[in-house]
Amino acid sequence: MNEQSEDAQIPSLTNKDVADVLRRIGDLLQIKGEVIYKILAYRKAADGLMALARDVNAIHSEGGLESIPGVGKAIAAKIDELLTRGEMDFYTKLVAEVPETLAELMAVPDLGPKKIKLFWQEAGVTTLAGLEAAVTEGKLRELPGMGPKSEAKLLDGLASLARRSGRMRLGDATPLARELLETLGAVEGVERIEVAGSLRRMAETVGDLDLLAAAEDSAAALAAFVALPRVARVLGHGDTKASVEFVDGTRAQLWVHPPARFGTALQYATGSKDHNVRLREIALAKGLSLSEHALTPVGHDKGDGTDGGAEILCASEDEVYAALGLPFVPPELREDRGEVAAAKADALPKRLEVAHIRAQLHNHSTWSDGRSTILEMAEAAIERGFAILAITDHSGGLGIVQGLDAEGVIAQRVEIAAAREAVGNRIVLLHGIEVDILADGSLDMPDEILAELDVVVASPHVALRQPRAQITERLLRAIRHPHVDIIGHPTGRLLGKREPADLDMDAVLAAAAETGTALEINANPHRLDLADVYARRAIEMGIAISINTDAHAPEHFDFLEYGVATARRGWVEPESVINTWASERLLAWLGREKS
């Protein structure tokens, strides 16, 4: 267990808390007018903390802060101060100089550090409310670079900020993007169209939708894009790209490039920014400058137009990576988390595919909160080609959900048997349970019942806000329980709604590794729990991963692609995922004696 907060004065800070402070420092320094690279360093350090699979407090107590990517001597000293004293002198002095609330203005679209500084110093604007008042009262009108359009843009931006509810979940963005691809793909002259950006990298949440089309003439595609019925406002419309805001506040942009340059353009637009920086470094080492348009020999005069033959055009991303001497790097890995080095060494993870998943081990029926009968779920699973389906209804302690008690489980056997009869040898139907991990760490079902079930998924549902020591101990008890095969959605997070439980993940992962208990990547797009970074650390520790859709109805099996994507982003290979195993092997594993 993590020793911390012995001094009750100092609140325990999460990785996100520390990252937020660093990010705010970056914003305030930028408003102050500090050199851009110092600002970028703070943001990079914040990113490094967010990508961490370990608790920063644990790393701190080991003296390893500088091992965090983007954290060097200076930032490490500042984090140390923050974690040790709960305060950071540098930050205290900074906010005395630059009002802390100015950082929130950075979220206003089309408002950046220069204007914020101007408004602050010349008009006393320090808050969002103050900005709105200043615009409305015309106080900003006479400032340099301001005009009527800029005023209107600020009011628009403020309204848009108030409307926007943060980032979209992958599961919401994907169907929307597919619809857009279909519509825009049908536009005359569009030869190809793809999603790009964080959506193509299958990040768990997406800020806006990036689309990229290949066409010789960009005008038609861009015109169709800004004329989409769901467009509320056109934010920009140029020769090669346009950006819009939909009626629901979602923002989207479309780039159009010639087909011969589609590869570099797609690579560029997919990012991540840091991955692209790595690639450009490699390109430069080869005497090439990489842009969205082409690979251009350094020194090549782009201005005179007479020497254009020297450009290397790439119609596909394969060609871009090949030109750099690298194998294709799948988009999900492009986060600058070591994938470029792995590509160089030809050591990229084996790619997990949806088709590798043969078993679904966490599913519900009408016996708890599912919408379909056991047989309906089984038939749907057969249709999708699964070899094994486990029905794992909730145990009773959930309160809101009508779950099963011991008698209910026994009664359910009859229907399981009937369903097995009906499906014959078309699928292996397992009788399992999703047993609740109660607030005290005990399981909501007698051991003798659990012992007889084919699969036991143990999940936390209630009291997720317990203090770290308590909720961690609770999970550890479940992990060590002899009959628990899989821990379902281990942190209990709901994207955009509920923060993950304050778990000591080091302890959780160590216990899972020691006992051979599998950890779930829950593919429900509201959860995606474990998150990619933890999944990656889990497989490094030899922990078995189970990817499950937690289906409450047949169509929920479609969530599988999100779970698989999360696993890929965690560098998980097929072998580490028990759902990919041959049936005999998986059944033997489920029937094993735990250590």
Place this chain on the structure above:
DNA sequence: GCCGTTTTCGGCCCGACTGTTTTCAGTCG
């Protein structure tokens, strides 16, 4: 402020778009 099969110092992307500009500044990705 970070980082290194290109460096312990000198890089760290730069082009598109908009609005205010008569030649450029700010923002964004």
